[in-house]
Amino acid sequence: MTTTDWNSSLWNNVFERRRRGAMPHALLLSGPAGLGKRAFAADLAALLLCERSGERACGSCRSCLLVAAGSHPDRVEIKLELRDDGKTLRTEIVVEQIRVLSQRLSMTAQFGGHQVAIVDPADLMNVAAANALLKTLEEPGAGTVMVLIGDQAARLPATIRSRCQRLDFLLPNLAEAIAWLKRQGVDSAAQALDAAAGNPGLALELAKSGGLALRTEVASDLAALWSRKAAPADVANRWAKSEGERRTWFAAQLAQAEAAAQARQAPGPLALTGINDFNKLAQWFREAGRVREQLRTPVRSELLLLELLLAWRALAPAARRA
Numbered sequence: 001m002t003t004t005d006w007n008s009s010l011w012n013n014v015f016e017r018r019r020r021g022a023m024p025h026a027l028l029l030s031g032p033a034g035l036g037k038r039a040f041a042a043d044l045a046a047l048l049l050c051e052r053s054g055e056r057a058c059g060s061c062r063s064c065l066l067v068a069a070g071s072h073p074d075r076v077e078i079k080l081e082l083r084d085d086g087k088t089l090r091t092e093i094v095v096e097q098i099r100v101l102s103q104r105l106s107m108t109a110q111f112g113g114h115q116v117a118i119v120d121p122a123d124l125m126n127v128a129a130a131n132a133l134l135k136t137l138e139e140p141g142a143g144t145v146m147v148l149i150g151d152q153a154a155r156l157p158a159t160i161r162s163r164c165q166r167l168d169f170l171l172p173n174l175a176e177a178i179a180w181l182k183r184q185g186v187d188s189a190a191q192a193l194d195a196a197a198g199n200p201g202l203a204l205e206l207a208k209s210g211g212l213a214l215r216t217e218v219a220s221d222l223a224a225l226w227s228r229k230a231a232p233a234d235v236a237n238r239w240a241k242s243e244g245e246r247r248t249w250f251a252a253q254l255a256q257a258e259a260a261a262q263a264r265q266a267p268g269p270l271a272l273t274g275i276n277d278f279n280k281l282a283q284w285f286r287e288a289g290r291v292r293e294q295l296r297t298p299v300r301s302e303l304l305l306l307e308l309l310l311a312w313r314a315l316a317p318a319a320r321r322a
Contacts, residue, residue, distance in 0.1 A: 006172030031169030034201025122148035252288035
């Protein structure tokens with residue numbers, strides 16, 4: 001995946017800075033996953049290390065070939081690593097990784113040009129790692145460019161955000177997104193885009209991974225709970241056993257879409273009846289987001305989901321609950 005058309009203005013911004021010799025020493029690529037931040041970072045690193053001048057990396061010089069092989073000595077990437085057991089990924093970037101990065105960046109570029117460091121996901125650095133990175137940002141080496149990628153950049157300390165040139169990745173318009181998805185071979189582009197709340201990268205992942213079918217199943221579960229045709233405990237146990245976090249995300253999204261549709265007196269994806277207070281749906285949407293965050297931690301997921309689904313059923317009108 002290369003930098004997408006809808007990010008061309010961001011690319012032109014960075015390229016113009018580079019052309020003028022005013023390349024920032026640190027960039028923060030901010031926005032939801034699926035909008036092309038990582039492709040942008042990879043393309044930018046290749047451009048900065050390319051031995052030829054141009055708007056894009058040439059792809060054929062020595063540096064470009066090394067970048068493609070993943071062995072360029074002046075390109076380094078910090079990402080989530082395996083735990084000491086060698087089997088599971090850490091849930092955060094730790095201080096030892098940043099110390100190794102800082103030591104490496106203190107050296108002269110082996111090819112005499114830029115050194116490029118990509119930290120992804122930067123918003124999952126722990127406190128000690130963030131503090132260590134701050135010291136490097138305060139005293140950048142000549143020719144060093146650090147690219148921080150954050151799906152939730154607000155989690156980063158303000159001290160780090162203030163030392164980076166921020167690039168915000170936004171949703172493309174509907175026509176651009178549908179055209180891009182069709183070029184990727186997605187036949188149900190409009191349906192996938194609707195399920196992904198307009199995010200084309202996420203829509204592509206949903207279309208290829210069976211996510212659309214899972215979303216339909218979640219919608220059916222919510223409708224059944226609303227009409228008391230399903231037991232919350234049964235649904236909670238089923239969700240907990242398979243993709244509970246993803247199901248919760250779909251549920252939150254569906255509730256939000258339902259509230260928005262009914263507020264404008266249009267049919268929503270759940271076709272709920274008897275809703276008098278849209279604010280309650282909005283409150284449940286926020287609660288589903290909180291539960292989704294908690295599902296990423298070691299918790300009794302079935303109990304957490306049961307509480308959420310009981311709250312959902314309680315939103316149904318009193319006459320329906322009787």
